[in-house]
Amino acid sequence: MNSKIFTCSARLLRYCLHKHRRVFRVDPVRRMCYGSHQMAAVRSAVRTVDLRSDTVTKPGAAMRKAMAEADVGDDVFGEDPVVNELQKEAAAMFGMEDTLYVPTGTMGNLIAVMVHCRERADEMLLGDLSHIYIYEQGGSAQLAGVHSVALTTLADGTFDLDRLISKIRHGYPNSHYPRSRLVCVENTHNIQGGRVLPLSFLQELRSVADKFGLAVHMDGARLMNAAVAQGVHPCVILQHCHSVSVCLSKGLGAPVGTMLGGSKDFIQRAVRARKVLGGGMRQTGILAAAGRISLSDMIGRLEEDHRNTKRFAKALAECDPPLYQLDLASVETNILRFRVQDDYMSSDEFCERMARVDAEEVKALGQGVRVLMFPHIGGAIRAVWHLDISEEDTELAIQKAQFVAQQLRLKSVRAA
Numbered sequence: 401m402n403s404k405i406f407t408c409s410a411r412l413l414r415y416c417l418h419k420h421r422r423v424f425r426v427d428p429v430r431r432m433c434y435g436s437h438q439m440a441a442v443r444s445a446v447r448t449v450d451l452r453s454d455t456v457t458k459p460g461a462a463m464r465k466a467m468a469e470a471d472v473g474d475d476v477f478g479e480d481p482v483v484n485e486l487q488k489e490a491a492a493m494f495g496m497e498d499t500l501y502v503p504t505g506t507m508g509n510l511i512a513v514m515v516h517c518r519e520r521a522d523e524m525l526l527g528d529l530s531h532i533y534i535y536e537q538g539g540s541a542q543l544a545g546v547h548s549v550a551l552t553t554l555a556d557g558t559f560d561l562d563r564l565i566s567k568i569r570h571g572y573p574n575s576h577y578p579r580s581r582l583v584c585v586e587n588t589h590n591i592q593g594g595r596v597l598p599l600s601f602l603q604e605l606r607s608v609a610d611k612f613g614l615a616v617h618m619d620g621a622r623l624m625n626a627a628v629a630q631g632v633h634p635c636v637i638l639q640h641c642h643s644v645s646v647c648l649s650k651g652l653g654a655p656v657g658t659m660l661g662g663s664k665d666f667i668q669r670a671v672r673a674r675k676v677l678g679g680g681m682r683q684t685g686i687l688a689a690a691g692r693i694s695l696s697d698m699i700g701r702l703e704e705d706h707r708n709t710k711r712f713a714k715a716l717a718e719c720d721p722p723l724y725q726l727d728l729a730s731v732e733t734n735i736l737r738f739r740v741q742d743d744y745m746s747s748d749e750f751c752e753r754m755a756r757v758d759a760e761e762v763k764a765l766g767q768g769v770r771v772l773m774f775p776h777i778g779g780a781i782r783a784v785w786h787l788d789i790s791e792e793d794t795e796l797a798i799q800k801a802q803f804v805a806q807q808l809r810l811k812s813v814r815a816a
């Protein structure tokens with residue numbers, strides 16, 4: 401019996417070592433030095449710091465309990481008590497007449513576009529680095545028949561308002577032109593590294609929109625990060641918008657869900673659009689219960705994510721040797737965009753290196769740290785902080801980034 405268990409665990413260990421060989425990349429000679437016990441110790445000491453996105457969080461005990469205990473009903477009939485509560489609470493928080501619980505941010509944005517742009521070939525204007533324009537598969541054209549005009553996104557996530565005015569069509573109903581109906585903004589701005597839109601920009605944008613009869617939709621997937629960074633209530637930001645979509649499943653830690661906000665009329669139409677897109681869910685209270693905790697308990701802690709992001713950014717800026725390039729002043733919330741100043745390492749290679757643990761590192765740092773990040777648009781790297789990343793994780797990620805910089809310097813000195 402005992403020998404059977406032993407054979408089984410030896411086989412399991414061999415399988416694990418084989419499976420993880422890419423992660424450890426310990427060469428055969430070292431493997432001989434590190435016996436299987438040491439290898440197992442190295443493996444168990446590896447810590448993963450996952451900075452790929454704030455969507456990777458897992459619901460904690462309070463959320464899971466609320467989900468398990470949720471009193472539910474058929475939400476397509478409007479009978480789910482938890483969803484109804486969540487929608488009321490979100491409307492009050494946004495300072496909007498009503499909200500609708502939808503499965504994703506992508507669907508929330510698409511519904512907003514469909515409701516604001518009701519005629520085929522209606523047109524929306526938006527930043528050329530916005531999530532709606534870049535990452536939502538052109539759903540507004542594909543599914544809603546809406547034409548887009550892309551404006552150059554500036555480093556702070558805004559765009560030039562004179563440029564916007566110059567692009568608004570004035571020919572309607574002349575049959576040559578689309579009809580400009582909507583302008584979309586993103587707050588915080590994902591690709592521009594979590595930038596917060598200045599309130600003055602939103603105010604000016606709204607007067608332009610009012611002057612030319614456009615609606616303003618905010619992709620506020622991370623609106624609460626913006627509100628926390630600016631130290632204002634979300635409704636101070638949203639007073640300049642006709643509609644907003646706010647994700648519960650990013651920094652706010654819910655497993656799923658987005659709140660779409662607007663006027664009563666907007667939400668009535670949004671309910672229809674959600675149904676045709678297949679987003680009419682039934683006993684949704686099980687999910688909405690997590691969303692209620694997002695709004696009540698998770699906003700207050702976003703400050704911690706912002707602090708950790710700034711701490712990491714500062715360490716990269718001060719790293720010796722100076723491998724990293726970033727603008728510290730632009731780090732406002734939980735997203736960091738930076739570059740590696742190394743002719744020999746692409747952003748893909750850097751991310752791959754940060755995710756890999758080798759024996760040299762374990763020796764130098766006392767433990768292996770896998771830091772996961774994504775190569776980002778324009779050769780940059782993106783790292784995102786969230787509730788599953790502690791101050792200690794941040795320190796470990798800093799040590800790893802410093803170790804990689806030192807290792808690279810040693811390599812280039814040896815190569816010279």
Ligand SMILES: Cc1ncc(COP(=O)(O)O)c(C=O)c1O
Nearest residue numbers: 504505506507531586590619621
């Ligand atoms: C700014 C922004 N808007 C919208 C979305 C889409 O959200 P979802 O993944 O829930 O569709 C994301 C997702 O990362 C985002 O970053």
